[in-house]
Amino acid sequence: MCSRPNLCGIVLECIFVSQKKDDSSNTGENGSIDVIEQLELQEVATYNCREVDLVRQMTIVTIEEAKRRLSLLEGEELPLPELIGKCSLLSTEQISKLICHLPPRVEGYSWALIYSTYEHGFSLKTLYRSMNGYDSPVLLIIKDSKDNLFGALISTPIRVSDHYYGTGETFLYNLTPEFKKYSWTGSNNFFVKGDFDSLAIGGGDGYFGLWLDGDIYHGNSHPCQTFNNDCLSEHEDFVVEGLEAWGFV
Template sequence: MGVAYSVGEVDHLYTFFVQWSPNIYMQGSKKHRKPRHFRKKNPNDSVAAGKEVAAINTLRGKPVSNLNSAANWEIITVKQTKRRLSLCSLEDSEADEQEFQEVGNTLPVLSDHSQLIDDHHLKTLVAHLPQRTQSYKWYLVYSTAIHGSSLKTLYRNMAGLDSPVLLVIKDMHKKVFGAFSSDPFRISKYCYGTGETFLFTFSPDFQQYKWSGENSYFVSGDLESLQIGGGGGGFALWLDADLYHGASFSCPTFHNPTLSTHQDFIVQDVEVWTLKN
């Protein structure tokens, strides 16, 4: 059975065989002393090393050259090898961090000005959205400042939508929190949504609470209330028909703490944004 190697493993194997093959100690004069950590030379070592390097070069997409030539080998210490591998890992980490920062420094295009989230909030949220939605434009679907406080209006404004939505709430203690839903809010007898759904809070620092996998009580709603998360005797987020009273409890769906200042809170403002390509 063959052995599958990842790109990182292939690079590390390549470094090992190129830098430490016993073949390099059979070149040159007898003045070259063998390091103490190498065993006695075996005539088959050079052949085996050549085959290994050839196989790894093939995996890396490099042409197989004259592997027995002394020009193909380099003598370095164990310390140097570890340092080079550490530098490679550092470069990979820095590249990943730079990519994350580039995403995090990108502001989404908004159809309207938000009353609840500033540029810092927007940058942070974009970096934590599902990757497929990070370049989407944000359209304001509902706002209590514009449409009044009515769950019916919220549902009506989302009728016909087929795109994810972002719910943002500010309570009377100025705490900002909410949820990303993979599906637009609607009246439904059963729960709906996918594992992309998550909770967030900005007080005092940004925290994200992803799906725990314990249940699928993502979103449900009727004319009396909107509920997000559940299964533990309380909802992660609950809003009444007037979008005036709310509640937030820890629940198995997201393993979240209370998002608001208190478990029962008074709503100051609500915004719902839909994200479209």
């Protein structure tokens, strides 16, 4: 199990807050923050700009959802999720590491297996079709032929698109040799884009953080501006041994 890092970045605040680097607290026009109990701030990413040093993106949720998340914060550890489907790639310890870094809005939900190469074969088209009926972030888990484990958390269901889509919740990660998360840098919005021939996550200067071909068999990984990530696999080009996509229900 993992401990919660500083309430997982959730606080109740007003809709938009700016913070100077040399100021340890957020202040509004009157030197204080107006607290609105019905709104919940979720820190998605930070980036530099001329007007302010840090910009936070807010998410409005229902009162019931806010209460659910706050009730989860009362414990010191996150419980393991209920798995709806067989997880063939991760150990219990690896799942415990991952759940500490998932978006707060999916904490406490069950994991539902949407797609697995072990059950559905190697096909990007099948992966897209499997997303029908889901409306949650998607956790991609990949194991390559060298037994490296890595993947991505995508803020929305995966779909075919001519343009990049997604939000700053999206991130890349490594599970081997140790866990490492690569969050959005704010440099661009190249989160996810895919057609029937390939799926790309993260980009910039012609490189993708994670790329898969139409057969979900060959892939590559490069450092990219979106996530400032290392190469996720042992080598830039890799062969997929297995892939799973999980949703949250």
